[in-house]
């Protein structure tokens with residue numbers, strides 16, 4: 224089928240020539256005006272049926288949700304609301320739609336409702352915009368790294384190591400269920416001859432490649448069996464993990480900041496129609512909220528603000544003091560009071576710093592070692608590690624990373640303290656025996672950057688088929 228995409232028509236309208244398009248009917252009015260969308264752009268195209276060009280029988284079968292192939296001439300529109308339209312010459316109905324039962328009616332649906340219709344929600348304006356932005360972001364990520372001489376590597380999805388040491392892994396096994404329930408499972412008899420799981424991060428393997436290729440990145444699915452049913456956590460999500468040899472923590476923070484800014488600019492340049500649509504949607508939604516809950520900046524302004532302002536960088540200890548001395552803390556407005564140095568910040572604290580105190584993206588670095596993973600480089604104070612988290616307004620943590628511990632003795636000591644078996648990570652320790660170098664990296668949660676760019680509030684609405692506790696439909 225030699226079809227024109229609706230986007231191509233908008234990009235360079237070719238008047239008075241016959242063209243063929245294919246798409247799904249978004250609306251059908253007065254037996255005459257078809258709003259057709261083919262997913263290539265947020266914009267529909269209006270197809271007008273003039274009297275007696277098309278058989279009654281065919282017109283009767285056109286309804287919302289059906290798929291059509293339309294041949295016609297592109298002409299200047301007589302009506303308002305569009306500058307051109309297609310004057311229909313031929314229509315072929317490819318697939319009728321039971322329009323009465325079609326879940327996606329031309330009206331507002333709640334996101335909760337649409338999650339149950341995840342196979343059809345892509346035919347709404349909102350979801351098609353979100354998913355086009357998601358796709359463009361993925362491309363922008365590869366472009367950024369490719370332009371900056373990074374090598375793209377594929378780290379394993381099935382693994383025998385717990386990179387984050389948090390024990391939140393999904394087991395992969397072919398052992399019989401009944402046997403698993405008994406206490407002594409012999410994993411040497413399992414498919415891989417050892418206990419294996421779905422990966423929580425490709426970082427450890429990425430480190431091995433950085434110490435040979437220089438700068439590398441992974442971009443793949445990661446899996447976490449943490450039982451956190453929040454609007455920002457998914458059990459299956461995508462993560463981008465660059466890893467750079469000869470980078471210290473400052474280099475790492477610089478890269479994270481310029482990477483995020485590049486992606487935001489990339490989306491402004493490539494997805495403006497979708498951003499405008501989502502922006503308007505959010506403005507409408509916002510106007511229904513009480514005044515004090517409305518946002519200061521709209522979506523596009525927020526993206527531009529983030530590109531144009533330097534991220535604030537503070538150490539954990541500085542952030543801790545700010546939080547501890549804040550009126551919020553003193554007046555007990557936090558659910559978790561900030562009292563003792565060393566405890567992890569909750570998302571309410573992160574939001575306070577980003578949204579109330581600094582009013583800017585913030586990078587917090589040098590966290591207490593006790594609350595961070597084993598691979599982070601220990602500072603001379605022996606209490607903090609060279610960790611960094613990038614926090615965004617409305618999102619919280621978008622990036623987590625660190626400079627890695629490159630000293631064999633220090634790393635071994637840390638692993639010991641955290642009960643991580645050296646035998647399992649012998650290859651990781653080898654890196655520190657043979658030509659170790661300072662190196663750093665971070666992980667960007669892909670869905671979180673999609674949330675930021677689209678203004679969507681729930682991670683379930685920025686990934687096609689979300690997996691969350693008690694939910695793996697479709």
Ligand code: 4AD
Nearest residue numbers: 424426456457460464621622623624664665666668
């Ligand atoms: O902070 P995390 O756990 O860091 C790592 O996994 C490191 N190995 C990364 C590295 O240094 N190479 O996760 C990184 C990011 C978080 O900042 C967050 O954006 C996202 O991944 N993330 C999640 N996104 C969705 N659902 C979840 N359950 C997530 N857990 C983490």
Ligand code: MG
Nearest residue numbers: 612620622623
């Ligand atoms: Mg983290």
